[in-house]
Amino acid sequence: MHLASRTRIDFQADETFQIDGVRAERQRARRTVDSLDRVTVCSGTVFIPSLNVSFRAKSTTPSGEVKRILEPITIVPDKVGVRRALYSESNPASRPGVQYAGRLAALDLKPNIQTRNSPGHLPGDTLVVSPSAGTLLTPGATVTVTVVAQP
Known part of the structure; x- marks a missing residue:
């Protein structure tokens, strides 16, 4: 879905x-x-x-x-769903992980950005989101976003 x-x-x-x-x-x-x-x-x-x-x-x-x-779509008051991260290999300067963190903040979630090296991925790409996309959280909850470190 x-x-x-x-x-x-x-x-x-x-x-x-x-x-x-x-x-x-x-x-x-x-x-x-x-x-x-x-x-x-x-x-x-x-x-x-x-x-x-x-x-x-x-x-x-x-x-x-x-x-x-x-059919099972429901509206859950006072909860916010963690959005799916968007990946972009075409524009490494866009820092998709940082853009994603901004999207989370706009939903009243607190992004906690962590970095790690990951050969084969572009700097700034989102690697892991925790809790995962689709999880319902209370506004203000923290979502950890792990992105590829800059060289």
Whole structure:
């Protein structure tokens, strides 16, 4: 499942419904042929406008299974989810680990950046996030981000 901070460009709501009393929009599962793997996949999306968050499930299973995957979404008050780190090999000057720490801080989490050497990775790349992405924390909690040390 992919968690994004905004809905996808190709999102078109088929229906509006409630999740724990909060308005949500659903794009029903659709079958498409994956351009890279040339296999048929089903994907569906749930978007919660007031939280500016979307959940997308993509699978080679039938559309009913994609719907089942997206059904257990709940809203947990007074908790913040640890975001997924984004990796970038194309722009080492962007320091993805530091950018990720900024994204955590914007969610009212306290990033604790640690560095370590890691041959084969670019300086600043995020290696480990603890607790891991998807973990629900109380605002103000610390998230340790280990990034590749500068040479």
